[in-house]
Amino acid sequence: MTYLGEIALILFATTIAGALSQRIGIPSVIGQLLVGILLGPALLNWLQPGELVHVGSEIGVIILMFMAGLESDLKLLKRYFKPAISVATLGVIVPMVCFYIYGIVMHQSFERAVFWGIVFAATSVSISVEVLREFGKLNSKEGATILGAAVVDDIMAVLILSIFVSMFSSGQSGAPNLAISLAEQAAYFVMVFVIIRWVAPVLIKLFERLPVPQAVPIMSLVICLGMAYLADLTGLSAVIGAFFAGIAVAQTNAHEEVETNIAPIGYAFFVPIFFVSVGLEMRFDHFWSNLGLILGMTIVAILSKLIGGGLGAKLLGFNFHSAYIVGAGMVSRGEMALIIAQIGYQAKLLHPNLYSELIVVIVLSTILAPLLLKDGIERGGQVKECVRKRSDRVGKVLQA
Numbered sequence: 001m002t003y004l005g006e007i008a009l010i011l012f013a014t015t016i017a018g019a020l021s022q023r024i025g026i027p028s029v030i031g032q033l034l035v036g037i038l039l040g041p042a043l044l045n046w047l048q049p050g051e052l053v054h055v056g057s058e059i060g061v062i063i064l065m066f067m068a069g070l071e072s073d074l075k076l077l078k079r080y081f082k083p084a085i086s087v088a089t090l091g092v093i094v095p096m097v098c099f100y101i102y103g104i105v106m107h108q109s110f111e112r113a114v115f116w117g118i119v120f121a122a123t124s125v126s127i128s129v130e131v132l133r134e135f136g137k138l139n140s141k142e143g144a145t146i147l148g149a150a151v152v153d154d155i156m157a158v159l160i161l162s163i164f165v166s167m168f169s170s171g172q173s174g175a176p177n178l179a180i181s182l183a184e185q186a187a188y189f190v191m192v193f194v195i196i197r198w199v200a201p202v203l204i205k206l207f208e209r210l211p212v213p214q215a216v217p218i219m220s221l222v223i224c225l226g227m228a229y230l231a232d233l234t235g236l237s238a239v240i241g242a243f244f245a246g247i248a249v250a251q252t253n254a255h256e257e258v259e260t261n262i263a264p265i266g267y268a269f270f271v272p273i274f275f276v277s278v279g280l281e282m283r284f285d286h287f288w289s290n291l292g293l294i295l296g297m298t299i300v301a302i303l304s305k306l307i308g309g310g311l312g313a314k315l316l317g318f319n320f321h322s323a324y325i326v327g328a329g330m331v332s333r334g335e336m337a338l339i340i341a342q343i344g345y346q347a348k349l350l351h352p353n354l355y356s357e358l359i360v361v362i363v364l365s366t367i368l369a370p371l372l373l374k375d376g377i378e379r380g381g382q383v384k385e386c387v388r389k390r391s392d393r394v395g396k397v398l399q400a
Contacts, residue, residue, distance in 0.1 A: 003052045007273075010047070013039060014272035027131045027370040029275055034367070036279020049280040053273060058238070060274030061126045061335060063266035065239040066224045068129045068138065068147065069246020070259055076144040077247075083326075084148025087312035091149060091330050092121040092156050094308030098300050106293065108351070111168045115349040118164060119341050119358065120301050122157040124334025124366070125150040126239060126274070131370045132329070135377045142322050142380075145313060146329035147243070154237050154336065155185065161340055162235065165347050184234040192244045195227065200248035208254065216254045217261035223248060237336055278334060282363045283356050290357050297361040302368060305331045325376040332369035337362045 017031030039047045047053070096117030103113025125146055132138045132146070162181050200223055207219040224245040231241030249258050287294065310327030318326065341358050344350045350358065 006047055006052065007056075009039065010035070010273055010276050011269070014276060027134055027374050029127055029130045029134075029370050030367065032272055032275035033127075033279045033363075036276040037282045037363075038279075039276070040280035040282065042279075042282040042284050047276070047280060049277060053277050053280060056270055056273035057277035057335075058274075060266065060270035060272070060277075061239055062224065062228050062242040063262065064126050064129065064271050064274065065242040066246040067259070067263060067266060068126075068133075069243040069248075070250050070255065070262075071133070071138055072147060072243075072247060072250065073139045073144065074247055074251065076139060076141070077148055080141055080144040081148050083145045083313055083316040083318065085152055086316045087145055087149035087309045087326055087330065088123075088152035088156060090312035090315075091123065091153055091305055091309040091327075092160070094311070095120045095301070095304035096160075098304040099297075102296065102300050106296075111349055112351060114164065115344050116297075116358075118157065118160055119337050119344065119362070120304065120333060120365075121153075121160065122333060122336040122340055123150055123153045123305065123330045124239075124332050124336040125329060127278075127332045127334055127366060127370060128329040128373055130271075131373045131377075135374070137325075137377055141318075142325040142329065145318075145326050149309065149312075149326070149330060151240055151243065153330070154240055157336065157340065158185075158235050158237070161343065165343065165349070168347075168349060181235050185236060188230060188234045188236065191230070192227070192248075195223070196244065196248040196251060200245075201252050204249065204252045204254045214261060217258050220245075220249045220254070220258040220262065237339075239335075278363060278366055281338060281359050283360065285356055286353075287357075287360060290354075293354075294357050294360055294364075297357070298364045298368075301333070301361055301365040302331055302372070305365075306372065321376065321380040325373065325380055328369065328372035328376045331372055332366045333362045334366045 013035045014032045017035045018028035019031075021028045021031030036047070038044060041048065096114070099117035099120050100113045103116045104110075108116070128146060129138065132140075132143045137143050159178070159181070162178055166178070203219055203223065204216060207215040212218075224242050227241035227245040227248075228238035229241070232238045249255065306324075306327040308327070309330035310323040313323040313326040314320070338359065341350065341355070341362065345352075345355050
């Protein structure tokens with residue numbers, strides 16, 4: 001029954017860490033990530049990234065993204081879908097180019113240098129979502145752009161990964177596999193449209209009539225987990241399915257009931273496990289001997305996404321501060337980059353001696369991303385306040 005003690009420790013430590021983080025003025029998610037580093041193999045070694053943590057973290061990130069979809073404004077997402085495509089495209093191209101150049105400079109082979117770029121082209125906005133929610137920015141133009149870009153980014157990263165692994169891992173053309181993958185994913189998005197438009201509302205209405213407590217929240221979880229599972233089957237990230245499931249349920253009259261009942265399950269149990277699991281991936285085995293490489297990769301990882309995503313937003317008419325927020329929201333790599341790195345390691349596209357260092361860089365970029373996003377949001381707020389005061393002064397002068 002050791003896992004009971006582990007869960008109790010995680011929940012207690014993340015609650016205290018979250019409270020302390022807010023007290024000193026940093027996003028609470030930072031404290032929860034640091035709990036994983038403190039209690040994990042990197043320092044105290046009280047927790048291990050075992051099966052319990054793995055499954056709990058997967059459910060946690062699925063519920064987190066389901067809640068993000070539930071709280072999202074579909075009209076706003078549609079309105080900012082074009083900027084989202086621009087952000088995602090440059091947010092993939094810039095990191096791939098930068099890491100390819102950096103890999104060549106660090107004497108990596110062509111395949112391994114390109115694969116570094118693929119790993120860091122991926123984005124995981126699950127942590128950015130939590131920061132956006134904490135600052136009330138989830139349903140802003142920046143929040144909608146970040147969420148939309150994350151979906152497009154994920155699709156692009158999966159397709160590039162499929163092509164690259166099939167070409168360089170097996171030495172055979174990846175065209176047939178790619179065609180099948182594209183067909184499956186196209187079918188999945190058709191299914192998403194059908195579920196949002198017709199299936200989810202019908203299922204929710206049917207379960208509203210059942211004389212069973214919590215029937216509607218249970219049905220919403222079935223939709224969430226089912227769409228996440230099908231997304232995973234088609235090669236997409238499960239969080240995409242969970243996000244669209246949240247959007248589907250948000251279009252029904254049960255929106256508030258579902259949010260009221262599902263949020264405590266996620267935020268009181270599964271979501272803290274997810275944040276801790278990211279910190280548990282940190283290792284310091286070869287950290288000091290490869291400190292230069294790690295720092296260099298971390299700087300490239302942060303700047304390439306910040307510049308790529310921000311430039312994509314700026315080209316579509318966002319001002320500097322909004323573009324900075326969007327770029328910062330795309331910096332976090334999280335579980336998506338960890339998955340790609342694992343696939344590359346198994347396909348021998350990563351040097352075994354550098355695998356741990358790559359994981360450290362992924363975790364570092366994930367930890368630093370909320371700080372950048374917080375800084376961008378606060379700077380944007382200060383700019384708006386200055387503009388408002390200036391407008392007030394001009395108005396008073398005109399009245400005088």
